[in-house]
Amino acid sequence: MERKVLLLMENKHWWNNSVVYQIYPKSFQDSNGDGVGDLRGIINRLDYLKKLGVDIIWLNPIYKSPQVDNGYDISDYQAINPTLGNMADFQELIDGIHHRGMKLVMDLVVNHTSDQHKWFEESRKSKDNPYRDYYIWRDGKNGKEPNNWGSYFSGPAWKYDPETDQYYLHLFAPQQPDLNWENPNVRHSVYDMMNWWAAKGVDGFRMDVINLISKPKELTDGPLTGDEKYANVEKLVPNGPRMHEFLQEMNRNVMSKHKMITVGEMPGTTPEQAKAYANLDNKELNMIFQFEHMGLDGNSNPALGKWNDQKTKLADLRANFTKWQKGLMGTAWNSLYWNNHDQPRVVSRFGDDSNEENRVKSAKMLATMLHFQQGTPYIYEGEEIGMTNVYFDKLEDYVDLESINAYHQLVDDQHLLDGKTMLKYLSMHSRDNARTPMQWDDSKNAGFSTGTPWEKVNPNYSTINVEKALTDQNSIFYYYQKLIKLRHELPVITNGDFQLVAGNEDDPAVFAYRRQNADTTLLVITNYTDQTLQRHYDVPDGAKLLITNYADDAGETIRPYEAKVYQY
Incomplete structure (x- = not known):
């Protein structure tokens, strides 16, 4: 144990005892009444985040985007989406963050772009276009897709483009074509963009599905199980053959030149793999987001994916936390989180929101369980006041593309579930649960917007809101504030x-x-x-x-x- 503790102390970085607060900009604070959160709204709430005590603010994508996947389809990496503001607003935001002694992490989405990105618009024009090889194009096979891969968002992972009579790969929505990282021009275009943001003062990057950028050498068919029509890419693509090469090259070209924090979103990664990605030698990333504990409430029927209403058993949760804590100790660094923009609310999923007393008690209990572990904690907006799932009971209320597609696939197409059951499952696991507007007070629309919010506000905002939390010294907010303060003050939480x-x-x-x-x-x-x-x-x-x-x-x-x- 002494050797491991010494190693951690020798390799200590500024972010080791930091706490990150994640903001989903569309849902945080609207400043102009158009129903969509924006950068000026975040600027207006910086003092709140300073009061909470967090060190780092992570923004979900704020780049120019058609918003097919809520900003994860980027059409211009070096422009702000007009609904969120402009570059002057961004500069004021980052200056305000730094003035308050906090740092800013940007979302980096470079596995894919929008199909409206200038690179793709050029790429699809002809087979000999200079940008053709920026994406992954293939001929069809026997009048069908090049292989049997399925998209993460259901359906095939290939889209036919009649202009050149070929298919392009999209692991997510058809409007999100995958970049071809085998092309060095792609890689260095990405590095130039990252350095451009670093020059503006950005302190780090959260890298969206970064372990998908290196595809298998041969894009061959994957195995099918049961009634599957398409092969599960979650088992075929992650952690490809050139991942470490690409990340080390990125580190040399970008991260090593700046005092940055980096976290890679890496579905399907094991502790052994994480030791290489997030090793304390700092040649690749500082830490990763793994998803094992997010899948512990999955069901035995793979055809249903994550859709169920089961609660995670403590035995499974404890075993998983222990595996990662002991597996990375002294070698690599953990990220600690309960929820994010893609996951249901922690108190509804792992705790008990059936009544007010249990909601408050279980939210504090879960925070305690996580925040005393070794690693960097991430707080998702509203978690610090115990916001809950929204429990929509009509499909029309859902905005999330994944949820809507899953309903139609499982209910309308495959007839695996009836509509009522699927709506119950959506109310437990839909990404919309995390994306309802931040609940600031008990005024109209929870103080989020004077207009019509882009996503419906959770009806419980009149009792669960920031204003109420700040007036109650026993609130979840002040409990989180104390947890953050303890992490700053007690080295044992970092190096123990x-x-x-x-x-x-x-x-x-x-x-x-x-x-x-x-x-x-x-x-x-x-x-x-x-x-x-x-x-x-x-x-x-x-x-x-x-x-x-x-x-x-x-x-x-x-x-x-x-x-x-x-x-x-």
Whole structure:
């Protein structure tokens, strides 16, 4: 343990004890009444984020985009989408962030572009166009697509283009053609763009599905299972043969020249692979987003994908957290998160939003469980006030392309589910749950906009909002504020070893672990259930109760959704 702790301290970077706050700009704050959040809205809320205490603000894409996939279809990497503002607004935003001692991370989407990007518009004109090889074009096979790959958004991963009688690859929407990273001109165009943003003061990048950029050498058919019409690209494409080469080249051309933080979104990545991607030698990325804990509530029927209403079992969650904590300790760096723009709300998914007391208690418990682990925590907008899923009961209320496509595929096309059941599953897992407007107060539209919001506001905004949270010293907001402060003050949270409490490995209700360095031990105890339990843990005399979500300490009685941390 001493060797690992020493290694972490020797390799400590400015972001090691930082906390990141993720903003989905369209849903954060509208400043001009058009119903869409914008950069000026974010500028107007910077003091709120400073009060919370976060160190880094991560913005989802703000680039020019047709908005087929809410900004992840970029038509110009060096322009601001007009609905969000302009470059002068961006400069004011980054200056305001830096003035308050915070840093800015931009979303980087370079696996694909929009089909309205100038590169693709040129690429599709002719087979000998200079930009043709910026994308992945292939002849059809027997009158069909070049292979049987399926898109992440359902349907085939190839789109026929009659202009040149070929197909182009799109792992996501047809309007999101994949870039050809085998072409060095593509790679260096991307690096030039990243350096352009760094020159404007951007402090880092969150890299969207970055481990998909290196495709398999031969784009051959994948295996089909059950009634699948298309092969699952989630098992075929991630972590391709040139991934490390590409990331190291990116690091040399961009990251090594700037004092940056980088996190790569990497579905299908294991701890062993993460050790190479996010090694403390800093030759590739600083950390990755892995998704294993996000899939623990999946179902046994692969045809349904993520669509179900199951709650994750604590045994599975604990085993996964422990695997990553111990797997990367002293070698690489963890990212810690419960939710983001693509995931349902944490308190609805892993906690209990059935009543106000349980919502508050379970939100604080889940925050405690995560924030005392080793790594960089990410807070998604509204998480700090306990925002919940929206529970839409009509398909017309959904905006998310993935959700709408999945409904039509599973209900209308394949008849695997009835409409009522699928709507229940959407209300649990749709990305729209994360994208409803930020709830600032109990005025019209939750104080988000004076116009009609682009996405419906959660009806519970009158009771769950920032204004109410700030007037209650026992609110979830102030609990998060304290967790952030503790991470800044206690080195053990950054560099301490992680160990499960002996005997806790199989506990169905309580997750208990220790963080320990040469000076300090923290004992973290969290009750994942609504039951009152009896548990004994060895707590030395004189130990300090560092934080808890109850008003007192009941000792060996562990109350519903209780969380407490001892320091000694």
